[in-house]
Amino acid sequence: MSSELDCVEQFDVVPLSNKVGQGETASVPEALKVPLFGALFVSNDETSPQTYAILDAAKVIGLPELLASSGLEHRCFYKGNMLDELGDVAPWIVRLEAENRLTRNLFTQGDAPWHLWDKEAGIFLRSSQSLVTLWRHFRKFTKVQNSLGDSVYFRFWEPHVAQAYLSVGGRDALGSPSFFHNSNGKIVDAVICCGTQDVSTVHYAPEASPEMGYKLTPAQERALIQGEERRRRADIATALRRCFPDQTEDMAQDQLIDIVGRVSLRMGAYGIRQVRNIHVLASWQLFYGDLFERRDPNGNLYNICRSELGEDAKLVQMQSRMDALHSAGVI
Template sequence: MPDEDPPGPGDYWLQRPGSGPDATGLAGRGPAPGPGLSSLNVTPHVQAIGDRPAGILPDELVGWLPLSDQGAAGPYGYAILDAALIPNLPEMLEASGLPHRCLFRIDEAPELAATAPWLVALQGEGRLLRGLFTRGKAPQHLWDRHAAIFLTSHAVLSDLWQMLRRFTRVRDERGRWYYWRFWDARALYSFLAAPDFSPMAQQFLTGLQKLSPQTVLLLPQGDVVGVIRLDRPEGAAPAAGAPQLTDQDRQRLREELRRRDAAKLAGFLATQPVLGKSEPAYLDDLALRALIRRDEMDVRSPNGTAWLVILLYVADRHPRAAKALSALVETRKWSFDQVARMLKHGADRASDKAKSQDKGGR
């Protein structure tokens, strides 16, 4: 018979994402209803440094994203680019000659330019425009940086800029300000693909509908691009009031940020000698559980997060240790040093037991 009991409901360190009240939906996202949401599989240009892409747009996006000059009749193609993920983006935009405006007021705070979202009109055949749809190692190859969303609209740049600026910073129900990173495709997708559709997201879409008879949002997530098509209904009413972030919206944003951090952490864990031997799916799960515990326990230091990874890894292999850890955490009076001593004591006992068995077998 096995000498390890199955985990019970109080085995804190063995709970998986989705098993607790604060972890709803964190185990992964399947298809969910949304506002006319569909997807495209897109093959970006793949170029080595110094090579020139064969065309501007990947074949799958031709017809979805026009490259019309602002002086011509619409519709027009736009990108919203995240300067926090594209080094030297303001300088690249100036050199590109593409019409652009920052969605933050950098005249009042110039230091924000290097981390701000920028609205860019897509036209011509310039280097920056090509790089947006190219995968490669050169600095101008930007597809894999997850730093852009795209949209098609009949609205001119100044009108679209004014509408989008309303949503860069939003208040919650208590009057506190937050940045709503709608320019992050993954964050926006998490709002638009949710079955419990966000009123704030609805206001965002209604604002786009008001500006153009037809609007298309393109949200790249790897090589899958989410597509949202919006038609302006007859007699559409304007969006009421200022956008407001609900508690549910804020939880959704926290979950999306946690997923992103977990992907980075899992990539790091894969480089470690012991953990690197694990399956990628396990590392993804381990990283996500560690970050959930980090938030629940208000752990703020990188060392503390590293400890949580270690504790969960041990608990996965030794459920009895998980029970002892759960009991300790429930006291609310513990430290990582205590846990380390407990684990060392358990390891020493296991070592002594193994030596005793080895001697007895001789």
């Protein structure tokens, strides 16, 4: 599939349907068969690394119970009192088996609570190490240092977070080797990130480097911020499609995301940044076109944008003015 010189591969994934046809036995999408359960490298070694997932109980209702009934080896990143108090919202690691029902449900799109594709429940790992070894290793990443030396929580099990973190290359990727290696060498061969809004990726272990600790570099912090913004825009675009199916039917997702991005940049300059407000403003742009705030003949909309009002107060006044303009047939 890849040589060890290739660091990242990108591919599109079509999730499994919740309607299983007669004789259909696939437990993972076609594009993921090799990354998840096949041979990663051309080698004389006939054994393939095992497959693990780090899943977010905050995204999957009843995840501890699902894992307990799956028959799969698993463990929560928290222990003791924290496990008792936070196990229902904590990250868990599980060793997957190709034919297990939970494995199939992770890649199935549907409305049932056990169809987990749309929840983006976590990331996937290929490793020859034991679950306990990986558990000990990745627990260290739940809290890391930022570039200023402050301790911050690091939700690396979210696909878009892992993608942003692992995609920083060159000398700026100081923390990434530690993600794949411990003091004894490489323990993770690859990390697979599958997202409903982004292209899916396989990140292969880089060359070993001296121990750098668990500290984010400035480049990684910038990448994480940009990744969060891309994800926010994609989520708003998806919400627009859900709210206005007729108006968005012929629009590609990238086109919708571009609309949201233009609105976010423009309105951010006026101090309007909250998701719910950007959603409203993006819907106006969808209906009334680019630079809708400049189409008020009296300039009231533009003046509201530039005023010293708070963000929510601006939206209230803009909504009132848009209603008046719409009623008058001006916009």
